[in-house]
Amino acid sequence: MDRPRGIVFPMMGAGLAMLLIHGLGCRPSREPTGDAGKARSVAEPRAVLGAGGCATAGCHAAPVEGHLPWQSAYTVWASRDRHTRAYEVLREPLAQQIIATLGARDPSRPLPPAHENESCLGCHVTVQGARVSEGVSCESCHGPAGDWLVAHTLPGWKTRGNSLGMVDLADPFVCATQCSQCHIGGPPAADGFPREVSHEMIAAGHPRIVFNLRSFKLGEPPHWQDRFAGGEGGLDVIDEVVVGRLGALDAYLAMLAYRSARAMETSADDHIGAWPEFAAFDCYGCHRAAVAAVDRGATATARLGRVRLEPMRWALTDELLPEDAARTLADFREDVEATWWMPPRPEAIEACRRAVESARHSAGSRLKAIPADQLARRALGSVDVTNWDEVVIAAKALTALVDRLSLQEDVTAIRPRLAVVRTLLEFPEQEIGGRKVRFNSPHGYDAAAVRTELEAIVRAIEAVGR
Numbered sequence: 089m090d091r092p093r094g095i096v097f098p099m100m101g102a103g104l105a106m107l108l109i110h111g112l113g114c115r116p117s118r119e120p121t122g123d124a125g126k127a128r129s130v131a132e133p134r135a136v137l138g139a140g141g142c143a144t145a146g147c148h149a150a151p152v153e154g155h156l157p158w159q160s161a162y163t164v165w166a167s168r169d170r171h172t173r174a175y176e177v178l179r180e181p182l183a184q185q186i187i188a189t190l191g192a193r194d195p196s197r198p199l200p201p202a203h204e205n206e207s208c209l210g211c212h213v214t215v216q217g218a219r220v221s222e223g224v225s226c227e228s229c230h231g232p233a234g235d236w237l238v239a240h241t242l243p244g245w246k247t248r249g250n251s252l253g254m255v256d257l258a259d260p261f262v263c264a265t266q267c268s269q270c271h272i273g274g275p276p277a278a279d280g281f282p283r284e285v286s287h288e289m290i291a292a293g294h295p296r297i298v299f300n301l302r303s304f305k306l307g308e309p310p311h312w313q314d315r316f317a318g319g320e321g322g323l324d325v326i327d328e329v330v331v332g333r334l335g336a337l338d339a340y341l342a343m344l345a346y347r348s349a350r351a352m353e354t355s356a357d358d359h360i361g362a363w364p365e366f367a368a369f370d371c372y373g374c375h376r377a378a379v380a381a382v383d384r385g386a387t388a389t390a391r392l393g394r395v396r397l398e399p400m401r402w403a404l405t406d407e408l409l410p411e412d413a414a415r416t417l418a419d420f421r422e423d424v425e426a427t428w429w430m431p432p433r434p435e436a437i438e439a440c441r442r443a444v445e446s447a448r449h450s451a452g453s454r455l456k457a458i459p460a461d462q463l464a465r466r467a468l469g470s471v472d473v474t475n476w477d478e479v480v481i482a483a484k485a486l487t488a489l490v491d492r493l494s495l496q497e498d499v500t501a502i503r504p505r506l507a508v509v510r511t512l513l514e515f516p517e518q519e520i521g522g523r524k525v526r527f528n529s530p531h532g533y534d535a536a537a538v539r540t541e542l543e544a545i546v547r548a549i550e551a552v553g554r
């Protein structure tokens with residue numbers, strides 16, 4: 089295998105920024121509601137109607153001022169949401185660069201441009217027949233509306249448990265798996281377009297994709313009420329953080345199962361679908377040594393470090409899951425990492441998904457019963473502070489605990505410290521081809537400083553929290 093030389097990562101990607109900026113932020117809010125609902129099961133592709141179907145003024149296109157979130161959902165999405173640009177970015181120079189770099193690997197097979205390339209359209213548009221220009225619109229998240237558009241306006245409609253294909257995004261597990269279709273990737277969607285960002289695509293310039301439900305929802309211009317922030321109705325941020333993480337973990341496992349099955353079907357000399365797919369592993373296990381060498385100004389002597397499954401998905405799983413479920417996942421992880429060049433066994437992945445599923449409805453309440461100071465201590469104790477991914481997750485967990493404490497205690501002294509951690513986790517900004525980008529590596533990452541700050545935050549939580 090080729091070894092990376094002077095590792096030059098592409099931009100950090102809005103997603104990573106999202107984890108930092110919004111993941112460590114806080115927002116007040118209200119709104120209680122019921123608990124989690126059921127995942128949908130779709131038998132056959134349902135008709136996609138397009139955002140226009142939601143845009144009537146009496147429906148979701150009211151002005152933002154003076155209206156409830158549901159009434160102005162379309163207005164907010166159309167005027168402020170990044171997802172409306174998801175198709176347009178495929179015409180921009182970075183997309184062209186990605187395709188050119190991928191194409192250069194086999195000049196005998198020219199690739200279609202990004203905005204016509206199925207490998208890109210799968211996550212960058214909501215397909216409605218031939219019309220794709222809306223980018224990622226309502227039905228990518230809420231489900232194809234063909235069967236429910238009329239029904240959901242009738243009295244007595246309940247999204248939870250409906251059989252018409254409207255996705256119950258109020259359930260953090262369901263919401264996380266829905267967003268993860270594009271923010272983690274997965275098997276091809278109903279339209280047959282792939283949904284995968286491979287290491288090859290990342291090496292060609294695609295931002296690394298990452299996902300965590302709470303911070304990504306906070307990163308959106310909300311067209312909904314934040315039912316988790318207020319501490320009413322028995323729900324709180326712990327529910328969204330914990331259950332959302334389990335949903336994203338499930339999506340990651342599903343992606344692993346898909347990659348593994350494909351690798352087993354594909355002949356060894358066929359490059360496409362080959363395992364190991366590096367994007368499923370810890371970026372810095374392979375890249376950090378080289379980055380550190382570059383930092384010191386030495387010639388980059390890249391060394392292959394320890395190969396680990398993507399830590400961002402696994403961080404804190406010991407805390408999130410009951411003991412037996414955590415054990416199942418830890419054993420699986422250990423097995424895969426010990427023989428990482430072999431595709432993981434489908435039955436083993438299935439067992440993990442069952443363990444996650446079994447914890448899904450109880451994890452939130454189990455963790456909520458534990459006092460914040462203990463949770464904070466455990467969160468810090470169970471992450472490796474030298475690993476950037478793991479620290480991002482620990483910092484987000486601490487932020488959620490502080491948000492929760494803030495409902496009863498004065499936490500103004502703790503917030504600035506969270507901001508310091510955020511700064512320590514940020515990557516330096518650079519300019520490439522006229523674009524300001526952030527390097528996708530923990531360039532200059534100072535684990536000792538991060539540890540000191542996190543330790544101070546945990547002590548501060550211990551001082552106010554129970």
Ligand code: HEC
Nearest residue numbers: 101102103177182183186202207208211270273283284285
């Ligand atoms: C698995 C879903 C998925 C696939 C497949 C995919 N992308 Fe993306 N892409 C994303 C997500 C999610 C983001 C936002 C990343 C982030 O910041 O979290 C993104 C971001 C980008 C960006 C940066 C946009 C910006 O705002 O600067 C470009 C350019 C891009 N993708 C191009 C492509 C191209 C070209 C392809 C096909 C070769 C492709 N993408 C395939 C999910 C995908």
Ligand code: HEC
Nearest residue numbers: 139142148158161162165224225226229257258311312313
């Ligand atoms: C990127 C994904 C995404 C897209 C695109 C999207 N939504 Fe949503 N929508 C959500 C999420 C997440 C929620 C909130 C779930 C929760 O916490 O209850 C939501 C909530 C809603 C709600 C309920 C608001 C409330 O009172 O809480 C409505 C109505 C809605 N969306 C309509 C739309 C319409 C119309 C569009 C297209 C114009 C759209 N959404 C596009 C993700 C999306």
Ligand code: HEC
Nearest residue numbers: 102170173174177211212224228266267270304305307308
């Ligand atoms: C159909 C694929 C798809 C789905 C489903 C999806 N996203 Fe995205 N999302 C994208 C793509 C592609 C981008 C990058 C768009 C760009 O950079 O222009 C993106 C960007 C984002 C961003 C970054 C916005 C910014 O300011 O840069 C956030 C936050 C986000 N998505 C949150 C969510 C959440 C939360 C959900 C689920 C409720 C969700 N997304 C569902 C494809 C998707």
Ligand code: HEC
Nearest residue numbers: 090091092095096097098290291296366367369370371374
């Ligand atoms: C098992 C080791 C391994 C893992 C894990 C790994 N990479 Fe790589 N990476 C490599 C090697 C080897 C190369 C050089 C060959 C190539 O371009 O594919 C490389 C190349 C790259 C490049 C292009 C570098 C350049 O100078 O052109 C980027 C960017 C990159 N990787 C990012 C990532 C990200 C982000 C992750 C985590 C999602 C990751 N890598 C995970 C081994 C790895």
